[in-house]
Amino acid sequence: MINALRFSAFVFALSFGSLWAGGDGWMQDYKAAEKLAEREGKDVLIYFTNSDRCGWCIKLDKEVFSQDVFKRNAARDFVFVIVDNPRQSPLPADIENQNQLLRKHYSVAFCPTVLLCDAQGRPYAKTGYRTGGAERYLKHVNRLMSQKAQRDAGIAEAADLQGPPKARALEKALSVVPSSCFMIYKDELAAIAAADPDDASGFTAKMKASETAKALKRSIQPLFKDRDFAGVSVCVDAYIKEQNPTGEALQTAMLYQLQALYKEKKFDQAIELAEKVIAINETNRPARFSRMLKKRIQGIQGK
Structure with missing residues (x-):
């Protein structure tokens, strides 16, 4: 199923690649789009995509953004901006650099991501792929506009x-x-x-904790890339000692160590840590991931 989706994405990207080349109502120049939105009294719809390899992005393109009913109606309220990251057709250097900065500025981790922003670029709603086609998606966007x-x-x-x-x-x-x-x-x-x-x-403390957790993630990502799993553990230990996180924040930090132990094939230690994560909260996402990894390790060990 996954391979079929990827193949369909590739075929659709070849057929409709020109749709996202800054035409058909979609702009690539973000600053120009902001100026146009301010001049016309509109908001900005920013679409983050990997257009030639992301199956869900391709489905969103095909089922919604390429449809006249969506383009015609949504254009009354929005200026459209596409922030692409293709592999097959490189973007101009200035657009590619701009897109990297936009993904960082808006903390976009996954594609497709759709942000609804005012003309100053301040987001008030976030969404992605949804089933149901263009008319249903248009109704969804209209509901999100009330958040502004x-x-x-x-x-x-x-x-x-x-x-x-x-x-x-x-x-x-x-x-x-x-x-x-x-x-x-x-x-x-x-x-x-x-x-x-x-x-x-507790709002300010929550915001500070969230930013600190993001900084931890940024520090750890290159360590995983370099396979410095011992460094991951040291980094997480320092974060826990300095920030004293609790609840899901603590579980999320421990997950980095859990993944490092799994990569190092230190399975007994990984199972022990997974159980500690689960003990903090048995029902949330970190617990579910820990349970899944524990089961995978036990399968490898033949238990």
């Missing part, structure tokens, strides 16, 4: 408040924003911290 109004209402309310009430209003405003994009709202985050220095809701 909720965001803006909260920011407007906060302007007339002081202290913790101001912080709570801003937190409510940001509650609709994709969590991966919180740091784009630096002014609002700074205002929350200033209005509630005691962090009564």
Whole structure:
């Protein structure tokens, strides 16, 4: 099934590659798209794709973005921007560099990712592939647009408040924003911290923990690439000692060590660590992954 999907993706990419070459209503120049959106009073729909190798991206192209009903109706509210990363047809150097910066700026880890942003590039909704075709996807996007109004209402309310009430209003405003994009709202985050220095809701601490966890991930990725699994363990131990994470944050950090032990074939230690992860919370994603890896190891060991 997976191979068939990849083959279909390749064939569709060959047939429709020109669709994403900055034509058919889609722009590649992000700054130009922002200026156009501001001039026309529209928002920006940013589509992150690996157009010639991502099966789900190809399905989204074929079923939604290439359909006239979507393009015609969504264009009333949005300027379309495509941020591609193809292998078969290299992009111009300036666009490729821009796209790398955009993926980092918006913390995009997977494709397809679709962001709905205001004309200043501030995201208020995030989505991806969905079944049902163009008309159903259009309705989905229209529902997501209401999140902008909720965001803006909260920011407007906060302007007339002081202290913790101001912080709570801003937190409510940001509650609709994709969590991966919180740091784009630096002014609002700074205002929350200033209005509630005691962090009564724990919001600021949560944001700081999230950013620290992202920094850990960035530090660990090259270690896995270089197969420096001992370095992974040292890095995670330092993070746990310095940050003292709890709950899922701790489990997620431990997963890096678990994967390193698995790669090193230190199976007994890996099983022991998997059980510790599961003991923290038996039902969340880190626990499910740990259970799966434990089962795989036991299969290798013939247990």
